[in-house]
Amino acid sequence: MKKVELFEAILALETPDEAERFFMDLCTPREIKAMKERWQVCQLLNEKKLSYRAIRNETGASTTTVTRVSRFLSDEPYQGYSRVLRKLAISLPLMCNIEAYALKIWSMKAVEHEALNAVEKGFREGLEDEGDDIRSDTCQGSLVLAEQIAAKAVSTGGDIIVAIGTMPAQSVFRYAKDGKIKLIATSITDPSAIPTSAGTNTAIVSNFVPLEPQLGLFKKIQPGLRRLGIIYNTGEANSVAIVGKLRIIAPAFSIELVESCIQKSSDIPQAVAVLVKKVDAVFVSNDNTVLGGIEYVIRVFTREKKPVFVSDTDQVEKGCLAALGPNHVDIGRQTAKVIQRIKKGEDINDIEVQYPSSTELYLNKTVAGKIGIEIPKGILEKADKVL
Amino acid sequence: MISVQEILTSIDIGLIFGIVAVGIYLTFRTINFADLTCDGSFVLGAAVSSVLVKYGTNPYIALFVSLIAGGIIGLCTGILHVKVKISDLLSGIIVAFILYSINLRIMGNAPNITFMDNESVFSGRDTTLTLAGITFFTIAALISLLFSGFGLKLRSTGYNRKFGPIIGINIKSMIIIGLMLSNSMIALGGGLFSQYQGFCDISEGTGTLVSGLASVVIGEKVLQFKKEPLLILSCIVGSIIYRIFINIALNSDVFGIKTSDINLVTGFMIISIIAARRMKKNDCA
Known part of the structure; x- marks a missing residue:
């Protein structure tokens, strides 16, 4: 028998009651307890409020369990925890009125440059209180490096790539078009360089001033x-x-x-x-x-x-x-606003090109x-x- | 953790730049000519193929035209060296310098062309397999050429420039042919890379020589083939390893390594490969 057959059986479960009956039969009480413990640790880790030690005290799990869950949550390639957490976060706010959920955001700068750094600063400030996981990379002006960074961001389960500058935006665009990630291209002077059309998962923030x-x-x-x-x-x-x-x-x-x-x-x-x-x-x-x-x-x-x-x-x-x-920090803040709109459930394809709101x-x-x-x-x- | 997607991307880029590395191998090793045209001919290939694809040419024909264009540029460098008697380094630099303007002209004076909606050699196919196919075909053709009697003459140019003429080899034409072959490979790599990305940028040639040479050296040290035509193969392998090195460096952020440090990390990995092989050799002796 293949593993898949078990997972397919699990997918057949529809209500919490049904799931409980199935798992009580399937697992020993000890196994159930261990799984319950891991899931609780996972949720606490995701909230990012408690330290590992505090989580250990709260749940009674060992420190090894906590670090293991943490590793699987952020570093291991399966990303099952984060996927389910995200799914719950999307469906739960409707029911339980939970605030917007945290995203994994990659920031990709074309080069190290004052103006681009200011944009990055602006959008980080704009998202300060949201608890998102933001990581930064610089492409050093190299197209090839941009390509590799894009692949890394896409494959590690990122939700959004913020490309600062035209060059990284073009490199990521291919992945966005295939639906692998959402792209927010910011600091783009000439938006026509990125052929957005319906369904390309791309939003543009331009820095063009008439x-x-x-x-x-x-x-x-x-x-x-x-x-x-x-x-x-x-x-x-x-x-x-x-x-x-x-x-x-x-x-x-x-x-x-x-x-x-x-x-x-x-x-x-x-x-x-x-x-x-x-x-x-x-x-x-x-x-x-x-x-x-x-x-x-x-x-x-x-x-x-x-x-x-x-x-x-x-x-x-x-x-x-x-x-x-334009004020570059403001362009960054505008970018942050686009991200917030997406978090609230707006479709990225409906977001029109943003121009600097003020000069x-x-x-x-x-x-x-x-x-x-x-x-x-x-x-x-x-x-x-x-x- | 490096994921499968990342490895695949590294292999893709490694294969494309493997062809470029083969081009660099052909000049720096086979005919022993330090050719710096490559930074320009890479962009030339990208520019030619982008413009053709954008205006609806068959993408394979576009790649072929890139290849021819690279050959013509190699011919120019060769003529500058052989006929005008400009030194090898300088003739390459001059041609690459001139190419900047030519490339801009080809691209219609726009530094950046996108054609993501047009058909490329990758549309509707598995990217890695397509690339592997193209690379295999190119390399097979090249290796059979180098194993032939003509290839022997070409290789002798790199070994001994004084002896060749004595047994009736025309060294000058061999240098020109070597440069043409080399630059057509590099331009083909450029064309492939632009179709892979769906756009072309005038600045994308920077660093071609460095990454190509690094790939050649890594390939030589890791595989240690002795027979020269087979060393062509090691360029491709070296190039893929080089890209995976960069990948590892990109994933070292847990150690506090930033993207701006990756040249340092990649450099150290290359040095350690060379050093490890050296030490092993000393042990044997």
């Missing part, structure tokens, strides 16, 4: 702005998408766009040298490569008394003149003084932060 208000702001701060330089990495999908849009809208602001392309951060000095004489100001959007070397851009442009505009508010204190952009304006008055630009009063009043 470019028109940004150009309008630059023009108000610096009315003489005619030639706007932009430095970007031709290898970053987000940047290429932004520059494509800028090309279309710039003429409406009577701005001429002067592009300068780089491939790696060591190309920045040359790109800046070529650009600085040609333009009135420079704009650096959410380009991770250029932002990595923003200090150099700022130094050269400030020396020439020309401003540096950015879309990343965190960069203003480094010496950029102004930024109108923040940061200004740097010290820099303005240094380069001889006077920021109009109206704009200073509107700013969320003036340095």
Whole structure:
């Protein structure tokens, strides 16, 4: 006889009474007691309120039992405990009014980067009180590593992967499409890079801020702005998408766009040298490569008394003149909200693309003084932060 | 605990990068040529196959075109070295450097193309089996080539460049052919990887050389084949072991190891394999 036949027999049980009769016949009283004890330990462990020792005292189980259950609950590949716990948690709230259940969440960052770290911080804060099991990995900018991390997250019984950045999101998307895991792609500038459609188990939180208000702001701060330089990495999908849009809208602001392309951060000095004489100001959007070397851009442009505009508010204190952009921690919180909606039972496929709910304006008055630009009063009043 | 799914993914990626490792073996060992074109030709293969698949070409034909494209790039490196007399390292670097722009052109100036909804060689089939089939076919063809009289000439290029011409082997054309073979393998790997993932990114070539060389060395140390054509096989095995190493490192988070530490851990595992074999040899002697 195969093991399966026994399990099929167990599946035939329908009521608690029926189950009790069956197990009383099947097991010795000792076995029943041991199983009952393990299940109680498992539930207590899942609540994460008591220490192992406290659980031992409460249930009378040995410490060995407690650690064994704990190991099977979190590390062993069967994940039967957690599956049943989750099933009970989904069906029980309706009956017993239990609060939302805890999930196993994997966070996958494209690279170590201030903005992406801020997003991660935001969504961890947003889920602080929920008791979810959140684990983090960084893909180090490598597609292959992203693939392996995705496989690890999927196979260890994760519920949700939060992919921070386009690259990890694309790597996980395949698994989400096959229904193996739910994907929340966050910090995505160009949502069309991830072909979501019905039934792909994917939700997107974008960090895209419309470019028109940004150009309008630059023009108000610096009315003489005619030639706007932009430095970007031709290898970053987000940047290429932004520059494509800028090309279309710039003429409406009577701005001429002067592009300068780089491939790696060591190309920045040359790109800046070529650009600085040609333009009135420079704009650096959410380009991770250029932002990595923003200090150099700022130094050269400030020396020439020309401003540096950015879309990343965190960069203003480094010496950029102004930024109108999303707050990355807020994007993280928005991501946390999407997770909470899913927990409450909403279908992930019904969640539309989320755009930043608010933008923040940061200004740097010290820099303005240094380069001889006077920021109009109206704009200073509107700013969320003036340095 | 490493799960079956993870092992399967490691095997998948190991097989794809195994083909890449074979390409690297062909230059670094067989014809003894330090070719750095690989980081570029990998992306070239990925770009060509992605664009073709995206516009509805048969995925197998797309892979074949990738292979041809890689061969052409190998030819370029070879001509730079043999005819223009640029050193081996530099000619590879220059071609890989130029390839960045060419690859972007091929991808229509977009650094990232997705085609997850299009048909790939993996649609409707078991991924690992398909990959194993493709790898087996490629390797079998390559090994039979290397066992032939022509293969002997090719291999002699790596052993002794002075002796070859004396017995009438045209070393220069052998170097060019070796480079073409090598880069077509690498581009095929790139094409397979892009179809495996359903997208292609301009940055995906970084680190191809390092992982490929590591795989070659691991394969050589673990299997210790003596006959050269068979060493091709050990590249594939080495590549799978290398991916499993990374997997183990990824699963070491219980020891407080973060993802950013995995290069360290993987590096140590590679060193220990080499060291273990060395010590064994000393014992025998």
